[in-house]
Amino acid sequence: MEIYQQLADATQEVFQSMLAMEIAPQAEIGTPPESFSETVSGMVGMGGLYKGIVAVHAPYPLAKKITSQFLMTDVDEINDDVLDAFGELANMLAGSIKAMLSSSGKDIQLSVPSSVSGEKYTLDINRSQGTHLIVPFETEAGQLLIQLHFEKQNGG
Amino acid sequence: MGKQILIIDDSNTMRKIIGRSLRQAGLEYDKVLEAGDGAEALKILESEKPDVILSDINMPNMDGIEFLRQKKANDKIKNIPVFMITTESAADVINEAINLGAKGSIKKPFTPEQIQNTLGGI
Numbered sequence: 001m002e003i004y005q006q007l008a009d010a011t012q013e014v015f016q017s018m019l020a021m022e023i024a025p026q027a028e029i030g031t032p033p034e035s036f037s038e039t040v041s042g043m044v045g046m047g048g049l050y051k052g053i054v055a056v057h058a059p060y061p062l063a064k065k066i067t068s069q070f071l072m073t074d075v076d077e078i079n080d081d082v083l084d085a086f087g088e089l090a091n092m093l094a095g096s097i098k099a100m101l102s103s104s105g106k107d108i109q110l111s112v113p114s115s116v117s118g119e120k121y122t123l124d125i126n127r128s129q130g131t132h133l134i135v136p137f138e139t140e141a142g143q144l145l146i147q148l149h150f151e152k153q154n155g156g
Numbered sequence: 157m158g159k160q161i162l163i164i165d166d167s168n169t170m171r172k173i174i175g176r177s178l179r180q181a182g183l184e185y186d187k188v189l190e191a192g193d194g195a196e197a198l199k200i201l202e203s204e205k206p207d208v209i210l211s212d213i214n215m216p217n218m219d220g221i222e223f224l225r226q227k228k229a230n231d232k233i234k235n236i237p238v239f240m241i242t243t244e245s246a247a248d249v250i251n252e253a254i255n256l257g258a259k260g261s262i263k264k265p266f267t268p269e270q271i272q273n274t275l276g277g278i
Contacts, residue, residue: 017265018173070169072176085169091214092264095243105246112166112216 003100003148004028008135010096011146014089019069023144029134032147035122039063040078042086043123044094045111050101052150053125054094056086059142063117066144078117087113097148125149158186160206164197164223165241166215170264174210174241174271181272194223201233208278210262213242213249221249224256239274241266 008025015021040063043055058066060078067075067085075081091113102108130151137144161178165171171190178185189204191197195218197211213220220240228234240253240261250261262274 014265017267067169071172081169084167088167088170091167092243095245095264098243099245102246104248105244106248110214110243112214 003131004133004135006100007093007097007133007146007148010093010100011135011137011144013096014092018092019066021066021069021139023137023139026136026138029136029145032125032132032134032149033057033145034124035120036118037120038118039121040082040086040115040117041123042083042088042090042113042115044087044090044113046094046098046108046150047111048109048153049107050150050152052130052148054090054097055123055145055147056089056093057145057147058086060117062139062141062144065139065141083115083117087115090115093146097150101150159184160187160189160204161185162189162191162197162200162204162206162209164191164194164209164211164215164220166192166212168192170212177266177268177271178275180268181275183272183275192217194218194220194226197223198226198230201227201230201236205233206236208275209236209238210241210275211238211258213240213244213253221252221256224253224258228257237278 015023038060039057041055041057046052063082064075067082070085094110098108133148135146163171163174175188193215211220237259240258243264
């Protein structure tokens with residue numbers, strides 16, 4: 001699916017240019033996970049012509065590694081820096097997805113990023129309609145999941 | 157007085173990355189000022205006069221567009237060059253920023269080379 005490849009390409013571009021990290025996508029995961037354990041999730045919501053969410057999920061070791069790369073300093077705990085970094089990752093991907101879904105970009109609005117982390121939590125995303133994609137990337141520090149859900153709105 | 161830059165972004169991580177990218181691009185500033193949104197930036201500009209400003213667009217409280225609007229209306233600061241550094245891809249939004257006085261924009265994600273190409277002449 002074209003949008004799957006675009007999402008994978010956008011993720012690789014972010015990791016290459018901002019983190020100097022080479023990552024390669026794996027085969028698509030059919031069913032997006034609902035519950036997470038010892039994970040950090042950064043999210044940005046979409047509204048307007050399309051509503052939906054872009055989320056970046058990483059287990060603690062990978063989240064710390066990504067944030068360490070971002071900040072060029074050792075990060076050894078899940079703290080505000082990690083949450084902020086994951087919000088920014090989701091924000092950059094959401095900007096790319098917005099450009100994919102809308103030629104003008106003006107008809108899609110993005111929320112400010114938010115992040116969560118925890119030993120165990122669930123994300124309640126309406127999966128009854130619309131398009132759902134998960135692009136997994138395997139790394140030495142764990143599996144990165146890029147999640148996209150979007151649904152075209154009536155009149156759009 | 158040495159060269160100063162003001163970086164406006166609600167993400168502390170992004171402000172640090174931009175600062176590092178400036179150094180990697182060979183752009184040295186004696187003082188790097190930071191603000192978390194447009195309102196905080198306007199407060200800083202009451203007492204500081206940076207040579208250039210890099211601003212995000214999508215921020216809580218006061219976004220980059222409103223910051224440009226208020227800066228343009230203030231004779232003391234309206235001539236400080238501003239470049240947008242943003243995930244925003246909408247041509248209409250970028251054009252609105254340009255019409256409000258922004259000199260250009262850098263798309264996130266970015267490389268130090270892109271920063272150098274945009275800011276090198278300032």
